Amino acid sequence: MSEKRTELSKLGEFGLIERIKSKFSVSQPTTLLGIGDDAAIIAASDDVKLLSTDMLLEGVHFDLSYMPLQHLGYKSVAVNVSDIAAMNGTPEQITVAIAISNRFSMEAVDALFEGIHAACTNYKVDLVGGDTTSSVSGLVISVTVLGRAKKDEVVKRSGAQLNDIICVTGDLGAAYLGLQVLEREKEVFLSNPDMQPDLEKYEYLVGRQLRPEARMDIIHELREKECVPTSMIDVSDGLASELLHLGKESNVGIKIFEDKVPIDNGAFDTAIEFKLDPITCALNGGEDYELLFTIKPSDYEKIKNHPDIHFIGHIHNDPTQHVMVTKQETMVPITAQGWNHFKE
């Protein structure tokens, strides 16, 4: 079985840009001019614009030995869309800057942009520009997203008030456990390349790691129910770290209950299998890209029956006290292990 391999040097930078451009069309009415000039042109309006950037590096954020390029492309867009969702906004345009080495073929770049295209279609965002360059080492993808929101509906990290209810969507810790599974399978494969990995049992966890979704569905549903969160953040570094951000920026105290933190059953079992504490995975795992937000108590009725929104605690007055009530009814301080990228 031989796969077609077209060298990037045959295509050149402008050829590559043309190739990418030909595959992306425009869907947002605010996109007046997309790829192909010095900058994209975007119509402004009475709304405010939201701007965010995330960079993913090979060897730091992903391992191509188990991350398919399509998924990587999809994820690089989803994590940026998630930042706009966390402001209660609607993403509209993205730019994508990539650095790739010669070890990638044109077909590999196509696969990456297939994933980017799938995410653009799913989230209804337009790819309007970017940069393509060579890399002397690993693959780098930097995505910037521009979004829109009504000025009085933008939700910052700083708006949580006394007695607000703390909500989180979906479930937590699964993306981190998916990564543990992938790392283990990689070790097994390296020591015995004939061994085929059996990932079926872990399909949900692995999917959470490789192809996360931004929760734009929740944003749309909250709008329908006329529920505007008082503060919001997306769970990229882990629940604990994000809770501390909300507490600090809003200058309030956080109290959550361990038994309310949503953990998928398979994630729970896999944590035990890996001799990890499930709640620690949920608190510090990261990369779930769920939404963590606070609502006024008076808004509780509007969303209390939503199957994918969980009410995990509330806001209290003392900004120095961020605590979790355990299943044993003891209080433990919430501490962020998060990720220190700069530690060796």
Place this chain on the structure above:
Amino acid sequence: MSEKRTELSKLGEFGLIERIKSKFSVSQPTTLLGIGDDAAIIAASDDVKLLSTDMLLEGVHFDLSYMPLQHLGYKSVAVNVSDIAAMNGTPEQITVAIAISNRFSMEAVDALFEGIHAACTNYKVDLVGGDTTSSVSGLVISVTVLGRAKKDEVVKRSGAQLNDIICVTGDLGAAYLGLQVLEREKEVFLSNPDMQPDLEKYEYLVGRQLRPEARMDIIHELREKECVPTSMIDVSDGLASELLHLGKESNVGIKIFEDKVPIDNGAFDTAIEFKLDPITCALNGGEDYELLFTIKPSDYEKIKNHPDIHFIGHIHNDPTQHVMVTKQETMVPITAQGWNHFKE
């Protein structure tokens, strides 16, 4: 002489973000919320928004053995501002994503952001967000710029018309020759580390390479003179490559005159010293970040006396003919060597 070195691991990612945040203030009235939330919030208006991204990689776009980090920071902003200038827009906000390895100290990151800060101050743009992450190899900087323009004054690459006059600012080829000088001095230094480089004679050329300026001054002056170019592009890949872009996007033919192409005297002499053809350096050198634009013949009177705008040719009707009239009055086709990043 010992320099202070604070490890990034001591600071952590959030500590680093806090440190950067504390050094940048906001100057644009459209910046409603800067660094510190999931996305920046930017006021919209009746104008259109312009969005552009450029990524710089160590070992590809810069060599830290002769590129001071302050200059690198400055340049990474300037090349993005240049893209907004090339749309006849005004830059307002930037995001900066950086990937850095542990071999950089906090002081090194400070130096990088000093340069970014100097550029932000000079071009009156606000740093409103970004991403900081670790790199397992070289330094990566990806800057995205958001700008503003009046909708009917945006200048694309596609508006050049028959008989329009082709203009270019400043001088060309010097940045490329500055790079040749720096590469040669590096070789000398590597073979004899006691040798101090003597760059004084080449100060202008080296400065053009290390610390280019975006020509926002020209944009402001064109506005004052009520001269709106019909098409425009910034000279990043080289004059020839940019001329072909204008010709192609506008579907017109290009005719320029060799003796009108502006080349600095020192650049001319240095080209000869390096056994290079000065006009080839000007046509294919790149990284000058000057503006190449076309004007209606009726606008010529408005800017004919500008000391830094040069009239190098005109637009004709045949989009298959892009030619330069040499000093010997022969016609040669304009071909772009440009840069093929993917060639080894």
